[in-house]
Amino acid sequence: MADIDAKAQALSAARNRILQLQEQMTDKVLQMAAEVEKLMEAVPASEAKAFLKARCNLPAVELATYVGFAKTLKGSEEVLRKSRASFPVTKALVAAAPDVRKEILERMAIGAQIDTKDVAAISRRLEAAKLTPKQAMAAYQRNILAAAARKRTKDSLASFQTDVASFVDDLRRLWLKLLPETDVVCEGLRHRASDLLKVFETLYGAEHRPASEITQTNREYPVAIAYHALRQFRDGQFGGDFGYGLGDRDGTTKAIDALQPFTGKVPVQVGKVRERKPPTELVGPLRPRALELCAGGGGMALGLEQAGYRHVALIEFDRNAAATLRKNRPQWKVVEADIRKIDFTQYRKDRIDLLAGGLPCTPFSSVGERKGKHDDNDLLMEGVRAVKEVQPRSFVFENVEGLLHAKHADYVAALLRKLSKLGYETAIHRINSRDYGIAQNRARILIVGIHKKLGGAFRMPPRFPEMATNMGDVLADLMGANGWSGVADWVRTMQERPFVERGQVIQKGFLSDTIRGYQGSAQNGEGIRALRNGVSYAPPAKGAPTNEEASNEGFVPGLTNRMRSRLQGFPDEWEFVGGLGAVADQVGNAVAPKVAQAVGLAIYSALKAYEIDWKKMMWPSGRRLSIEPPLIDGVPATLVENNELSGFSCEMVG
Structure with missing residues (x-):
């Protein structure tokens, strides 16, 4: 109870x-x-x-x-x-x-x-x-007939998938030498391909353009390449290791792979399996192709290069920035032009994997006039036009967080709507350079799109708090270059001071504020905040501090353009072209290369279903970077080892 x-x-x-x-x-x-x-x-x-x-x-x-x-x-x-x-x-x-x-x-x-x-x-x-009785009867009969047709089509498709799956399994066995390549075996496969082709034509039609005339993002593409694959097998084209392509961009789509989606199953790995190489190990036409807009001083380009991408072209309007790109990478095709005057359809034939751009962000920045879509420097819609004309497999546009301000909501909505109509799954993500071993608190947004027909799911790269560094470790040798005797104390302060954001300690070791373009003087509260943080923010210093400068009352060290460049993650051998202000703009407007590398790898992973070994690919040495502070007497520290990936001299700390 x-x-x-x-x-x-x-x-x-x-x-x-x-x-x-x-x-x-x-x-x-x-x-x-x-x-x-x-x-x-x-x-x-x-x-x-x-x-x-x-x-x-x-x-x-x-x-x-x-x-x-x-x-x-x-x-x-x-x-x-x-x-x-x-x-x-x-x-x-x-x-x-x-x-x-x-x-x-x-x-x-x-x-x-x-x-x-x-x-x-x-x-x-x-x-x-x-409905009248006659209309009701007609509607009933239409429904009955439609249901019968759907059932027949469904049964035919199920039977077709079963037959294709068996056919593909035998093809893989033949390819891997698990099935003898005799005349009898090949003739049997040829007849099976002929029968499958007949069923294929009843289900999907018999008129299909050559794969070379269709982009991989077109809905016709998977059906067309499967059709041509069956025709090749019907004609007995079995050849060796199935190395012939189907007229796709780089010849990597095999006839055997073209049929896999029609089996209705995940591909089964039989015998030995060839491992897919990371983009950094691919050569020539196999490397993913990138087209970059508003390339600036090369931050995003350098990061994508490190991720394994090959640039078809880099478009940049500013003559100094374009000169910087040419000086550091003579092999790059740099187009010095206004993107508003470029016909991007010329790049469609290049089958671009990634359209990238650090499109001007001043219209949406938290400093300045914040005109948004009414600013002449707003080029986001030009990015949309480029997507429409190039038809890349994916795109990424970097911008400032101010774009997400409520006053720009209608503009953002229109932007996303246009990109969706072009066939892309598009999302806005936040990213911060401090999460990728950069000594700078630089928050940005990324507008990332993957073409819907590719079926890839983009996931943001993981964060790496264990690779965190600080201003002291990164700038030690540059700060002591002119013999400033207080450099060791300054470095120690930067190493020990916690970085706090919204009342929460993010890490031990201080980070730089967001590096911006040239300013004659600090704007709003930036100057006061910079002084409190241990550096003079603007304008850029012309040289490292000296003891004479340090003797002045209220002295705090300033950041040279080389220091700013290093805080962005540029290698020291990267040479900028232009005067003090021009270089400051190139550095401040750049995407941190390490951030671009991480995003490039994440997009490659989505496009190719490739599992990224993040630590191995982004930090091959597997170690954190640090620089030994100069001696107290002002003698610069001995540079222990030069690391090619980071580009600046450093001691490798376990």
């Missing part, structure tokens, strides 16, 4: 809690609808929708329901509340025909419990009631 009472109490308590929660959820839905209605009355509908999507993360499917609520369910709030209507039911009611909605609300008013199946059933019944 006691057990029965306990069970009854538990059920009763659970029911009360669940009913309470259902009521609360219905209230939330109604409150959301009311807030959206208020917003729609205050601002234009297009701007309100853009704001809700971009700044409130309101999914499009929910947005349509809340926007339509005022037109369809206004005045029915009490009925919905009493029936504890869920969001799916509310959504179905908003989308339903008026007569369906009227009947459902009447049922709710007398206490009926309604779910989405009820809405669908009533909708079908009322729709059928509008």
